[in-house]
Amino acid sequence: MVTTNLDSPSTFDLKSYLADRRSQVEAAIDRILPVVYPETIYESMRYSLMAGGKRLRPILCLATCELLGADPAIAMPTACALEMVHTMSLIHDDLPAMDNDDYRRGQLTNHKVYGEDVAVLAGDALLAYAFELIATQTPQGQGGAQPQQILKVVAQLGRAVGADGLVGGQIVDLASEGTAVDEQTLTYIHMHKTAALLEVSVTAGAILAGADSFVVERLSRYAQRIGLAFQIVDDVLDITSTAETLGKTVGKDVAAQKATYPSLWGLEASQRKAQQLVSEANAELAGFDHRALPLMAIARYITARTH
Incomplete structure (x- = not known):
C-alpha cells in the first residue's frame, strides 16, 4: 500500500510528498532488481538506476493513479518500469556515439x-x-x-519509446546539430524526446486507475505541456547553471550547436513560455478535487527547479 499525505490538502507539502514517493519507488526498484549472475550486467543496471534523480516519471504515474481514486500500489510496477526506461535513455544518451558525456547526476557515466x-x-x-x-x-x-x-499501458509505453517517440526525437535532434531549425522542428524534437515519456507516465497511471478516454485525453494534454516546459527549463539550465549544481556537464548544447529554445527565442522568452505551459497544464486539472494538488505542484516545480 502506498501511503499518502493528501488527507490535509490545505497543508500539502510538495517537498515531503516528493521525498516520500521517491523513497517508495527506490525501495521497490531495489527489491525487484537484485544483483544475480551474471553480476556485471546487474551491477551496471543498478549503477545508473540507483544513482538518484528526481524520480519524476514514476511519481507522476503514482500521483495520477491516486488522483482518480485508485490505490497507487496498482501503478507501482509501471512506475518502476518508467524509471528503467528513463535510465536506459540516459545511459544511451551519454554514450560517445550520442552526447559523449562523462558525468551524470554527479558521478561518472555508465x-x-x-x-x-x-x-x-x-x-x-x-x-x-x-x-x-x-x-x-x-x-x-x-x-x-x-x-x-495492462496491455494498453504496454502498447503506449512501446510507442513512447520507439521511432514515434523518444527514438524519433533523438534522431531528429542528432540530424539537427549544427543546422538552423525552426520552431516546428524544435518542438517535434522535444515533444518526442522528452515529453513523450512524461506523457505516458501520466496516462499510464490514469489507464490503470480505470479512467475513461475523456479524462485520459485531458491528462495527456497536461503532461504534454509539462513535458515541453521541462525541456525548456533544461535548455535554460544548460546555459545558466553550473556542473556542480546540475551534476553533469553544462554548456554542451551550445558546444554541439544543438537546437534549443534559448537559441531560438532567447532566455527570457524561453522562461516565459515555460511558465505559460505550466499554467495551461494546470488548467487541464480544473474540476478535480484536492487529489490534483500533487500534479499541480509538480507542474510549478518543473519551472522553479535548479537541477
Whole structure:
C-alpha cells in the first residue's frame, strides 16, 4: 500500500510528498532488481538506476493513479518500469556515439565505469525488463487492473519509446546539430524526446486507475505541456547553471550547436513560455478535487527547479 499525505490538502507539502514517493519507488526498484549472475550486467543496471534523480516519471504515474481514486500500489510496477526506461535513455544518451558525456547526476557515466559494450547492454536489459515488469507484476483482479488496461499501458509505453517517440526525437535532434531549425522542428524534437515519456507516465497511471478516454485525453494534454516546459527549463539550465549544481556537464548544447529554445527565442522568452505551459497544464486539472494538488505542484516545480 502506498501511503499518502493528501488527507490535509490545505497543508500539502510538495517537498515531503516528493521525498516520500521517491523513497517508495527506490525501495521497490531495489527489491525487484537484485544483483544475480551474471553480476556485471546487474551491477551496471543498478549503477545508473540507483544513482538518484528526481524520480519524476514514476511519481507522476503514482500521483495520477491516486488522483482518480485508485490505490497507487496498482501503478507501482509501471512506475518502476518508467524509471528503467528513463535510465536506459540516459545511459544511451551519454554514450560517445550520442552526447559523449562523462558525468551524470554527479558521478561518472555508465560507460566510463563499465565500458561502452556493457553500458549498451545495460540499457537494453533495463528496457526489456520494464515491459516484463508491467506485464507480470501489475496487481490484477479485485482492486487491481484489468488485463486490457495492462496491455494498453504496454502498447503506449512501446510507442513512447520507439521511432514515434523518444527514438524519433533523438534522431531528429542528432540530424539537427549544427543546422538552423525552426520552431516546428524544435518542438517535434522535444515533444518526442522528452515529453513523450512524461506523457505516458501520466496516462499510464490514469489507464490503470480505470479512467475513461475523456479524462485520459485531458491528462495527456497536461503532461504534454509539462513535458515541453521541462525541456525548456533544461535548455535554460544548460546555459545558466553550473556542473556542480546540475551534476553533469553544462554548456554542451551550445558546444554541439544543438537546437534549443534559448537559441531560438532567447532566455527570457524561453522562461516565459515555460511558465505559460505550466499554467495551461494546470488548467487541464480544473474540476478535480484536492487529489490534483500533487500534479499541480509538480507542474510549478518543473519551472522553479535548479537541477
